[in-house]
Amino acid sequence: DAKTTQxxxxxxxxxxxxxxxxxxxxxxxxxxxxxxxxxxxxxxxxIIHGLKNNETNEMASLIITEDRKSSTLILPHATLRDTAVxxxxxxxxxxxxxxxxxxxxxxxxxxx
Amino acid sequence: xxxVIQSPRHEVTEMGQEVTLxxxxxxxxxxxxxxxxxxxxGLELLxxxxxxxxxxxxxxxxxxxSAKMPNASFSTLKxxxxxxxxxxVYFCASxxxxxxxxxxxxxxxxxxxx
Numbered sequence: 001d002a003k004t005t006q007x008x009x010x011x012x013x014x015x016x017x018x019x020x021x022x023x024x025x026x027x028x029x030x031x032x033x034x035x036x037x038x039x040x041x042x043x044x045x046x047i048i049h050g051l052k053n054n055e056t057n058e059m060a061s062l063i064i065t066e067d068r069k070s071s072t073l074i075l076p077h078a079t080l081r082d083t084a085v086x087x088x089x090x091x092x093x094x095x096x097x098x099x100x101x102x103x104x105x106x107x108x109x110x111x112x
Numbered sequence: 113x114x115x116v117i118q119s120p121r122h123e124v125t126e127m128g129q130e131v132t133l134x135x136x137x138x139x140x141x142x143x144x145x146x147x148x149x150x151x152x153x154g155l156e157l158l159x160x161x162x163x164x165x166x167x168x169x170x171x172x173x174x175x176x177x178s179a180k181m182p183n184a185s186f187s188t189l190k191x192x193x194x195x196x197x198x199x200x201v202y203f204c205a206s207x208x209x210x211x212x213x214x215x216x217x218x219x220x221x222x223x224x225x226x
Binding site for chain 1: 145154155
């Protein structure tokens with residue numbers, strides 16, 4: 001799977017949009033971009049994923065650049081409960097191969 | 113659905129003892145993953161199964177670690193003998209096959225080996 005690069009930490013004011021960047025310059029055409037978050041010591045929680053189009057769900061929006069070399073996770077109105085470590089992963093699926101590895105992520109601190 | 117269920121939530125044991133961690137994946141999921149998380153190494157993939165068959169165990173640290181999936185609804189991760197450096201949070205996750213299927217994680221087992 002392609003390697004991802006994320007800033008180690010970010011701050012965001014409560015109520016403002018949190019924009020978390022991820023670089024995946026070696027991504028292949030059949031790799032999806034996934035975002036997970038981990039709150040305190042709970043299990044990672046799935047947020048959103050995409051292949052090449054921008055995606056939105058009830059939790060967040062995912063913006064993928066046209067060349068697919070980077071993406072941004074957007075939390076439109078950050079709350080204190082969004083304080084967590086956010087992981088960006090690229091992942092290929094095929095022929096039973098589904099190895100999913102996590103990097104070090106971005107620690108997002110939402111400030112009152 | 114109840115989600116991925118792991119037991120026990122906490123385990124404290126002495127060095128040299130056998131430890132067995134348990135996982136019940138989400139019904140109908142084809143893949144099961146075991147991860148270990150520590151402050152130093154982050155989230156590490158230990159092993160994963162597809163339809164109860166181990167596919168990649170290259171992350172299993174030593175022969176002291178073994179994992180089994182006797183059926184689609186149950187998996188175990190065993191450490192024998194345990195050592196203090198095995199202290200970590202162990203997560204189990206499951207997913208469907210198919211493009212775009214996300215992983216669903218359990219709440220983990222916090223293992224402390226004294």
